[in-house]
Every structure is written in structure tokens, then in C-alpha cells.
Amino acid sequence: MPTQQNERGVPFALAHDFQHFRLLELPPDLVQLLEAPNPPQLSIKSLPPPASDTPGAQPAYAVLCTPSKTFQIRQVQTSNSVFVTQPTLHAHGNHIPSPTTCAIAACTATLELHPVDLSAVAYLQDALPVYDIIAGEVDATHNAKSKAAVFSDIPLSNRQCEQAWTELVAFESSACSYRPSVDTLRQVWSSINAAALAEGMKLDSQFLGYDLAELVREEGYPASLAQAIFAHLAAAGQDTSGQWSCLDRKKVVSFVGRTLLQAKQGSAAYPVADFVDEWKDSLPEAWRGDADLKAIDGAYDSPTTTTIVAHANPAPATPESVVPKATAAKGKWHERFAKTRNK
Structure with missing residues (x-):
């Protein structure tokens, strides 16, 4: 009323x-x-x-x-x-x-x-199967989901999902989305480094990322995974959506050291001298002197004064199915790399 x-x-x-x-x-x-x-x-x-x-x-x-x-x-x-x-x-x-x-x-x-300022890493870890390469064969679970489909199921913004996607080095391949295992990252980085050396590419200067990723594909690895590594290690201000790439030297040195050490997780303590030598051999020639334990501070333990181990991390879930893959075929650039190393 x-x-x-x-x-x-x-x-x-x-x-x-x-x-x-x-x-x-x-x-x-x-x-x-x-x-x-x-x-x-x-x-x-x-x-x-x-x-x-x-x-x-x-x-x-x-x-x-x-x-x-x-x-x-x-x-x-x-x-x-x-x-x-x-x-x-x-x-x-x-x-x-x-x-x-x-x-x-x-x-x-x-x-x-x-x-809400949250990371989407945990959500992506739940959603993305692990992509592992063992003796040249791919061991992974098909999820039949594109990157966009995965993002649509995560209750966070696309920007937050993109940040987590880059952090996990996630990638798309054959209409599925994955996150690579540590050992797969080690293998693909080795292929990237070898191809860059064979082609005379300086990774901390502008280079054609698509071309380098294609050389990695010739070795049997997904080109999209190589490009995901470029995005993960990109220099500040680098546009990761274009053809050109430029890597941050400090990021690369730390990434390679951590990856090599984590790939040995579960094994006995590793001699520091042997680890540093392998680390140097996995970097561009001009960066070998950067392989110093300070670059991976906080990522390792020292059981003794002469040995090193990675911090323990949860093991990835066992894949439910196997995606067959032919043994990687060696491209011509691989032969040129071998000749370069022997000089």
C-alpha cells in the first residue's frame, strides 16, 4: 500500500x-x-x-x-x-x-x-597427462583435448592459465594436450642445443624458432614441445607467438642444470664434478662457464661435500595407455653436429 x-x-x-x-x-x-x-x-x-x-x-x-x-x-x-x-x-x-x-x-x-591471484599450475597438472619418451617410444595418455578446451574447464582467467601453461612447458600434439616429463625435457633440450650448434644459431639472439623446432621434429620430437621450451625460456619482452625466438641465457643455464639433476632423481648421489661436466656439455659452447651450482641454488641437496642430488618431487602418475611412436630418425643436421663436435 x-x-x-x-x-x-x-x-x-x-x-x-x-x-x-x-x-x-x-x-x-x-x-x-x-x-x-x-x-x-x-x-x-x-x-x-x-x-x-x-x-x-x-x-x-x-x-x-x-x-x-x-x-x-x-x-x-x-x-x-x-x-x-x-x-x-x-x-x-x-x-x-x-x-x-x-x-x-x-x-x-x-x-x-x-x-583472486591464484596459479593454475595445480589445475593443469591434474588436467594434463604426462608425455614421456622411453627408448624412442612415447608413453602418454590421450586426453583428446585442445589447449582451449583444457582452459575452459579451469575456473581461472585465460591469462592465469597461459602463465601456468608456459611454466609447465605444456604443449599440444595430435589433437591432445600434454606436459612433458623431466627426462623428455632433457632429451628435447639436447636436440635443440645440438641443432642450434650445427646450424650456427645463437640462442640468446633473434633466431627463427619455427626453423629450429622443425630440426627438432626431424629427430622425432614434437616441434610444438620445442616451441614450448622456447616460450618457457624466452628473454624478457620477447613475443613468443611469432616466428622469432630469443632465449634468456640465465634462464637456460638454470633450466638445463635443474632438468639434468631432476632427470637423475631416484638414483644414487651424483658426483658434483661429473654433474657439472655434463651440465657444461649440454649448454652452448660460449655458455659452458656459466654452469655453476649457484645457478640452481635451492634445487639440490649435498649428501656429502662431493655429491649432489635433486630435491625429491612426487612421481608422475602411471599413464593408462601408450601412444606408439617410431624410433627417432636422425636428420642431416645431426651428422653435421657430430662433425662439428669432433673438430
Whole structure:
């Protein structure tokens, strides 16, 4: 019924049946995004803890995902009387209907958006099968999912998923998505380094990444995995979506050292001198002097003063199926590399 009827008042009425509304408070940067000429598509998902997370992980909650950010949706109770209204015509008795403000819903809580700065690594580790190469044969589980399909199932922004994808050196191959095992990374890096040496490519200068990846493919490894390694080790400011690549020397030295050491995980302690020699041999010739344990600080333990082991990491799950692969064929550049090494 109207609560005010005098000439100076504002006629106000309450609907008999309230509708269900939720008020959503948008942060300024999201409002700006939605007001853009071509606003992006938004999605609301549930964010459960990843299966690989430790006990006591944060419980599930709803998130709103934009291409670049993820926001947690929180419900905040309010003690104020908040009504959702709409204009209507109200007739009182025999009087002519007059414009009235009618409350059609009461909101006792407000939904707020708070930025969520989480890593998608754990979610990708759950979603991507391990790609392992053993004696020239690929051992991996088909997931029949593209990168885009994997991202669509992760309740975080595309930017967060892309960062995790690069961190894990994930790649697509034969309409599936994978993350490589440490030993596979070791093998593919060896192929990259050998091909670059044979072709005279300087990895810390601009080089045609597509061409180098194609040489790696000739050795039987996925070119997309080589390109994923280029993206993982890219120099600051390098556009990783184009044909050209340029690697960060410090990143490469640390990556190679850690990869070699982790690939030996489970074996007996490794003599430091032998490990450093292998590390040097796995780097471009001009970078051999950079192989110093300081470059992998925090990634190893020293059982004795002369031995080294990698920090223990959980072993990957055993693949459910095997993807057959022919033994890698040696390309012509491989012969040129051997001649170069023998000089």
C-alpha cells in the first residue's frame, strides 16, 4: 500500500510477492571492461581446490572469470533496508491512478567481487597427462583435448592459465594436450642445443624458432614441445607467438642444470664434478662457464661435500595407455653436429 499520499511526498508501495534479486557490486576496472566497445565474454564457475592440493586447501567458492582476471564472489550481509524498485501506476480508492515507486524485492545481502591471484599450475597438472619418451617410444595418455578446451574447464582467467601453461612447458600434439616429463625435457633440450650448434644459431639472439623446432621434429620430437621450451625460456619482452625466438641465457643455464639433476632423481648421489661436466656439455659452447651450482641454488641437496642430488618431487602418475611412436630418425643436421663436435 502507499506509505505517503500528501502532495509533497513520494508515493511508495510494496509488492505483494517479492521477486528474488542479488545486487552485484562491480569494481571500477571491471566496469571499464564491460563498457568497452567490444566487451569480453564473462563466465561464472565454481573454484574447488585442485585434486593435487594438500589437505586443508581452501574450500570451493564461486568465481567470475574475465580473459585477464579472476574475481571471487562473496556475499556480504547488510543491515540497511535495500529495495529494488520500479515505477508503476497505483490507484487508491476512486482516485485517478498516480505514478508510484513500487518495491519489488528486498536485498539483505550484496555480492562483492574480490580479485583472486591464484596459479593454475595445480589445475593443469591434474588436467594434463604426462608425455614421456622411453627408448624412442612415447608413453602418454590421450586426453583428446585442445589447449582451449583444457582452459575452459579451469575456473581461472585465460591469462592465469597461459602463465601456468608456459611454466609447465605444456604443449599440444595430435589433437591432445600434454606436459612433458623431466627426462623428455632433457632429451628435447639436447636436440635443440645440438641443432642450434650445427646450424650456427645463437640462442640468446633473434633466431627463427619455427626453423629450429622443425630440426627438432626431424629427430622425432614434437616441434610444438620445442616451441614450448622456447616460450618457457624466452628473454624478457620477447613475443613468443611469432616466428622469432630469443632465449634468456640465465634462464637456460638454470633450466638445463635443474632438468639434468631432476632427470637423475631416484638414483644414487651424483658426483658434483661429473654433474657439472655434463651440465657444461649440454649448454652452448660460449655458455659452458656459466654452469655453476649457484645457478640452481635451492634445487639440490649435498649428501656429502662431493655429491649432489635433486630435491625429491612426487612421481608422475602411471599413464593408462601408450601412444606408439617410431624410433627417432636422425636428420642431416645431426651428422653435421657430430662433425662439428669432433673438430
